[in-house]
Amino acid sequence: MKTVSSIVENYIKTKPFLLSALSQGIINLTSLSRNMMIELDSEFGKEVKQGAIVMALKRLSVDLDFRLNHKIVKVLKNLGEITVRSSLSDYAFAVSDTIFNNQVELISEINNYSEIFYTSSRGVSETNIIVSESVGHLVDKYFANEKLIQKLDNLASITVKLPNDNVVIPGIYYFIFQRLAWEGIIINEVISTSNEFTILVSEEVVDVAFRVIKDLKSL
Structure with a gap:
């Protein structure tokens, strides 16, 4: 079953630079959600509320930040010669x-x-x-x-x-x-x-x- 969260995550994953910016917290989520609404409405099969998209983006941002800070950054800080x-x-x-x-x-x-x-x-x-x-x-x-x-x-x-x-x-x-x-x-x-x-x-x-x-x- 499709959910707003799963559709938002799939949308973000197909856009590498957007994914990076989201993980760094440098994107206005309200503006981003507004730009995503038409495509998400089509994917979901009905109108998706902007507030639901913003909430999904916030949860995704936190999850991305966790993955970055606790795994990748640990490796990068230990880069060798x-x-x-x-x-x-x-x-x-x-x-x-x-x-x-x-x-x-x-x-x-x-x-x-x-x-x-x-x-x-x-x-x-x-x-x-x-x-x-x-x-x-x-x-x-x-x-x-x-x-x-x-x-x-x-x-x-x-x-x-x-x-x-x-x-x-x-x-x-x-x-x-x-x-x-x-x-x-x-x-x-x-x-x-x-x-x-x-x-x-x-x-x-x-x-x-x-x-x-x-x-x-x-x-």
Whole structure:
């Protein structure tokens, strides 16, 4: 059975930025309820009173605040080391029968260089290789016969170590990426392990992105 509370919650959940603003208590609930009435009337099948919508929003705000303050913030306050690397290139190649062997040869030669950034990920149809620009010529050498889908230069990486309990708390990545989106940060790549993630952004915005992530510790 549909209730006003369930319809209001479903409405809010489909709008991420609205959800965030509601959890921070920075929205006028009366104005919001007025804007929601037409859509909610249609969903509920009859007229919904504005007061009922406001009450549902208030209860939802309290619940969201509880989830945020008692779970996500605890993890964010315990974020570990944040490492920034600049002058990176991101290559995207189509998956092929030879690409793995070429990658092995690339890694073997890169091992002869000191302080070089290298990471890769493979999807269903493409493989990404991210390296320091100084060894870009090696990628060009070993992947000369591979199909290059895209190459991006002048990138920077931000690597963040997460506390171990991040894997049992829902919403950690959502909250971090939401904050970056609020600042207009475009994320070119995301690479993650169980307790660590790396984002790749333009060097032009890396300082802003670093500040956003660092400030999460002081929520």
